[in-house]
Amino acid sequence: MPSDCPARPIDAQAIKVACSNCNLRELCMPVGLSPEELERVDGVVAARIKVKRGSRLFRSGEPFKALFAIRTGFFKTCVAAADGRDQVTGFQMAGEIIGLDGIVSDRHACDAVALEDAEVCVMPFERIGELAREVGALQHHVHRIMSREIVREHGVMLLLGGMRADERLAAFLLNLMQRLHARGFSRSELVLRMTREEIGSYLGLKLETVSRTFSKFAGDGVIEVRQRHLRILDPAALHRIVDQQPGHR
């Protein structure tokens, strides 16, 4: 299933894969399941796959067979227009689900590229469907995950549609920080997994604009930038930048 050679399956049983034991459970799985239900839901994970940095978990156009839950690592998803345009549609980290775009046409509609060595749980969509029919909480959970993605994209549209460069980047950083913090990382330090160009693609900006805006933030004492290492010195300032009135359409 994976597009590139570096991805290789791991026998699920062998490594005792079990959502019920997974420390990402609260992020991936529905809460409030009974022990029996929990055990059954464990069964949706058919395998675990390693994906090397730079390789693709799936590509646009490939047959869609499964959703993927990220266990470790960091991904970007991007769509390519016919004319070669390329747009990063999101960055995904541990506990997040990718592949939802493939359901509608039974083919993936974007590429998922690992930005660092990663490991994902393969959840065959057929199996999810069967189990969701029996476990109501799982059914609702699947709906919630898809709805969440829709709402997330609304937020991106707000960003792309009406914000200026500094507002976009501030919103992006706050979002990243929030998600990282929810996973136990520092509230003030982070290492970017993506290039300036990828950030720019996601935010609808050129890489130079991203770089300049980082420099501006650094000059204002809001953040500290050393290549991909960032330190947030003044989170409140970032919030003020996002909420500033100018630059909306």
Add this chain to the structure above:
Amino acid sequence: MPSDCPARPIDAQAIKVACSNCNLRELCMPVGLSPEELERVDGVVAARIKVKRGSRLFRSGEPFKALFAIRTGFFKTCVAAADGRDQVTGFQMAGEIIGLDGIVSDRHACDAVALEDAEVCVMPFERIGELAREVGALQHHVHRIMSREIVREHGVMLLLGGMRADERLAAFLLNLMQRLHARGFSRSELVLRMTREEIGSYLGLKLETVSRTFSKFAGDGVIEVRQRHLRILDPAALHRIVDQQPGHR
């Protein structure tokens, strides 16, 4: 449930509402259902509601209870940021489903405003869930609808992230035409249901830019513009504009 007074329920039985008889069936409903299944799926529509032009079918923050299928009329959905920013996230027409954003948090995450007098089918989400558990085709259909919305938003991100004004507007027009044509309308003429400002909000442009770009297209003989009445003179030219290489990030 509706936010504004002008929306009033219609007794579903009285007007013999039935998906099985609806001429939008192919757009709304799964295909290949058995007669019995079809009859049961009819049951997801609890009522029909009329929504007057300018009033809201639902608002951000309201409790989410149902999805809505548009029978007639035209809607926009928009999100409002805390600071008063407003972003149109989509335009919806007959046969399309709105409200998906509400599932994740049990509250609507955007406003749905009727841009012309409309009539919608109310489909309580509880009931959809129950029935989806029994009718596999319905379950898959719900997944497909949500996935389709995710993919649609990817397209919008491509548009907002990397296209110039004329490319955005050309893509917008082509998309509208295609959807209208699928509903039996002319392939070359249309009446816009929304203002320049609403188009601009959707496309991440100011209304003046939208107006100017319309004028430019008209000057180039690509379209004819008389206020909201449009005639597409040269669809191929619009395609060429969308596919032109420049202006991507």
Add this chain to the structure above:
DNA sequence: CGCGGTGTTGAAAATTGTCAATAATTGTGG
């Protein structure tokens, strides 16, 4: 140690936004 990919910065150009004036259209109430 050097090379390729990545990041920074400057100056000029292009695109889009802002402000403002006017026109056209639609809705409303007499």
Add this chain to the structure above:
DNA sequence: CCACAATTATTGACAATTTTCAACACCGCG
């Protein structure tokens, strides 16, 4: 049905932001 008010649309001149092009610096890795 008409007239007036309010909304919507068009257009111009100018300003602001972002992009483009280019040069150079910095890692990281073989």
